[in-house]
Amino acid sequence: MAGYTPGQVLGRTVGLGTLQLGRVDTAGVAWTVASDGLRGWSGPAIRTAYTDREADHGAWAGPTYLGARVITVAGTITAPGLAALDAAVEQLLAAASITDTTLVVGETIPKQCTVRRSGEVLVDYVTGQVARYSVLLTAADPRRYATALQSQSAALPSVTGGLTLPITMPVTITATTVSGSITLTNSGSAPTRPTLTIAGPVVTPTIVAALPGGATTQIVYGDTLLTGDVLVIDSTARTVVLNGTASRRLYFSGTWPEIPAGSSVTYSWSSPVYNSSALLTGTCRSAWM
Numbered sequence: 001m002a003g004y005t006p007g008q009v010l011g012r013t014v015g016l017g018t019l020q021l022g023r024v025d026t027a028g029v030a031w032t033v034a035s036d037g038l039r040g041w042s043g044p045a046i047r048t049a050y051t052d053r054e055a056d057h058g059a060w061a062g063p064t065y066l067g068a069r070v071i072t073v074a075g076t077i078t079a080p081g082l083a084a085l086d087a088a089v090e091q092l093l094a095a096a097s098i099t100d101t102t103l104v105v106g107e108t109i110p111k112q113c114t115v116r117r118s119g120e121v122l123v124d125y126v127t128g129q130v131a132r133y134s135v136l137l138t139a140a141d142p143r144r145y146a147t148a149l150q151s152q153s154a155a156l157p158s159v160t161g162g163l164t165l166p167i168t169m170p171v172t173i174t175a176t177t178v179s180g181s182i183t184l185t186n187s188g189s190a191p192t193r194p195t196l197t198i199a200g201p202v203v204t205p206t207i208v209a210a211l212p213g214g215a216t217t218q219i220v221y222g223d224t225l226l227t228g229d230v231l232v233i234d235s236t237a238r239t240v241v242l243n244g245t246a247s248r249r250l251y252f253s254g255t256w257p258e259i260p261a262g263s264s265v266t267y268s269w270s271s272p273v274y275n276s277s278a279l280l281t282g283t284c285r286s287a288w289m
Contacts, residue, residue, distance in 0.1 A: 004030045004078070013106035014038065014073055016115075016135070019095035021075060022106065029088045030078040037074035037134075041105060043289065044069035044142035066289070069142040071103065071115065074134040082128040089123050089131060096121050096135045103137065110147045111288060113139040141236070143190050145285040152182035153281040156202070156274055180280075181268040186259040187286040193235035193258050194265075194284035200225030202271050202278035209257055210266040219254035227277070233257075259284060 004024045012033045013022035021031045045067035050059040077092070079085035095101070096117040104112045119136030126132060157180030186192045198205055198221065207219040221240075225231055231248065232241050235256040240249045259265045269280045 004028060012038065015102070015104035015106075016073065016095045016137075017097065017101045019091055021073065025088075027084055027087070028080050029084055031075065031088075032078070033073065033075040038071070038105065039074075040069055040071040041144075044139075066142040069113065069139040069144075070118065071113075071137045071139065072134060073103075073137065074132070077131045077133060079129050085125075085129060085131055089133075092123070092133055092135070093121055096137070101137075103139070104147060105144075109286075111144040112147050113144050114141060115139045143192070143287040143289070144188075145192070145287050146188065147285075149283055149285055150184055151281065151283045152184065153279055154180050154182045154269070155276060155280075156180050156269065156271055156278050158274060158276070179268070180270060181266050182280065182282045183264050183266045184259055184282050184284045185264040185286070186261060186284065188288040189261050190287040190289045191258050191260050192284050192287035193256070194282050195235065196233040196257060196267065197281040197283075198225060198231045198233075198269075199277075199279040199281070200229035200231075201227045201275050203273040205269055205271045205278070205280075207254075207257075207267055207269045207280070209255075210268070212260060212263045212265070217255035217257070219252070219257065221248070221251055222253065223248065223251040225278075261287075 006024050006026050006028060008024040010022050010024065010030060010032045013020065014033050015021070022033045024030045046064060047067040048064040049062040051062065052059050077085060077088050079088055098117050100114050100116060102112055103115045104110060115137040117136070118138035122134040124132045184194055196207065203224045205221050209217045211217065219233070221231065230243055233252070235258060238256060240247065240252045242248045257267070267282055271278065
């Protein structure tokens with residue numbers, strides 16, 4: 001198709017699953033996002049309530065929360081011919097899934113959210129080569145997340161080596177220290193909730209979070225993990241799952257981990273019984289409103 005080259009970028013890029021909008025694909029189909037074709041990305045709805053004050057002006061403000069983020073993506077499909085255009089429309093219908101799909105918006109810091117189709121996919125055939133499209137999507141979690149996933153791991157704290165008696169002078173004292181700590185950073189404008197994964201064997205592990213300003217919170221898992229066991233503490237879903245299937249929420253106590261906007265949190269863990277194979281891994285994405 002004249003004027004377009006596969007791989008060419010056509011302004012703002014939006015990825016809906018494997019479908020790349022704002023580019024020319026390998027079939028020579030140009031997917032554009034209209035200048036006003038990304039609505040809802042700048043901010044979700046607000047969920048709150050106000051109660052009128054009795055015998056006074058104004059109202060009492062209730063708690064305020066972000067609602068689900070409703071996003072409309074709209075633009076134009078330009079294809080070499082009718083067959084290619086029909087195939088492109090089928091791609092769009094498949095990409096706008098009713099199950100969880102990753103939406104990625106190409107910004108200076110690329111950001112993503114998890115969406116599902118929440119309305120009809122509108123397609124208007126302008127010619128045998130051109131069609132306009134509009135897709136309505138909803139992100140249940142309104143935060144926009146960095147596409148880059150942070151991940152850090154730490155074994156249980158330990159000190160090996162050092163001084164052994166008797167000694168002969170002169171002597172060199174060396175020791176290897178494992179801190180048992182990881183630090184995760186949220187560079188965004190909204191709090192983010194990390195996932196902490198513990199790989200056994202380990203006995204009743206405790207995780208202490210050092211928050212900005214000096215405060216600390218604690219998590220205790222009151223059971224033993226055997227060799228091969230993997231426990232996932234998902235603070236967004238509020239779940240504690242062993243080996244991918246079994247809920248262990250009963251053994252969890254403490255504060256769900258959260259990293260404030262523009263801050264770092266250090267997570268230090270320990271166990272009454274040391275095992276060199278035990279491992280704590282923390283993952284998170286920076287989050288924006």
